[in-house]
Amino acid sequence: MNTPKIFFIILTCAFLSCANKSTQHTVETTIPSASSVAVPEFNADSAYRYVEKQVSFGPRVPNSQAHKDCGDYLAEELKRFGAQVHVQEMTLTAYNGDRLQSRNIIGSYDTSNPRRILLFAHWDSRPYADNDPPATQRTPIDGADDGASGVGVLLEIARLIGIQTPGAGIDIIFFDAEDYGIPAFDNMNYQADNTWCLGSQFWAKNPHTPNYRAEYGILLDMVGAKNATFYKEETSQRKAPSIVEKVWEAARNSGYGKYFINARGGYVTDDHLYVIAGRNIPCIDIINYNLENQHGFGDYWHTHNDTMENISRETLKAVGQTVLEVIYNK
Secondary structure: OOOOOOOOOOOOOOOOOHHHHHOOOOOOOOOOOOOOOOOOOOOHHHHHHHHHHHHHOOOOOOOOHHHHHHHHHHHHHHHHOOOEEEEEEEEEEOOOOOEEEEEEEEEEEOOOOOOEEEEEEEOOOOOOOOOOOHHHOOOOOOOHHHHHHHHHHHHHHHHHHHHOOOOOEEEEEEEOOOOOOOOOOOOOOOOOOOOOOHHHHHHHHOOOOOOOOOOEEEEEEOOOEOOOOEEEOHHHHHHOHHHHHHHHHHHHHOOOOOOEEEEEOOOOOOHHHHHHHHHOOOEEEEEEOOOOOOOOOOOOOOOOOOOHHHEOHHHHHHHHHHHHHHHHHO
């Protein structure tokens, strides 16, 4: 089965295609030290409201009214927080030939600063409930954790950057059409590789700034669940090990070690792969990994149970504060 987010424990079965692994190149770089500045306090209540607001629009599936309305909201929020906003509009082709009216929404801070840090998440939600019973599999989901949580954390970070810059230029990207990949219930002989992460694939070939570079990137995906556990994702570990260590060290030092587990997880197909391969930027993926489930994620993943009931302010705080510690002090 091909899915965009299938983990495997190292030395066990592999779910990621060889094609994805063969296209990656090691791009690790050393992050230069920077003078420490006061790190803002991440407001978990604020982040929770941003998640809740996205979900209130309904499933954010490309070509839907909810998708259009939520995209407008995200762009306006970034503007309100002082970002220079670029909306990258594109028509993408899904695995089944559907034409998807899509937008990558980009907010940039301190644009004249040559030192750039990239923070990103996907803002669309899954058009299918693959892991539900057949009667409801072909209807879209809320995507409170899978999509909205990462964006909610980044909106709160954007608000804080608008008040106090970290001394580096920050680019926040909300990628579209990440979750429109081939569904598990589809038995047609579609080519499964690269059917996910369509927005980041497009941006990697057509960045909002010509020859865009960043020192490193951090992807947030499914970062809001209660009692989430973030293991060191394998592509992140192989392509950007020093960034992984800085993030996990910052989490431990901030008291969030119970969330950021000091152990390796497995591979996952996600937006960071295409940013690494297409822009040669070392990136890591902070993503919840559940050891108890075969697919590696929460019981609600790709079901109609991916709702606000799963979202924890404590987890949002752990992730958001950790990222702030890294970008303001590293």
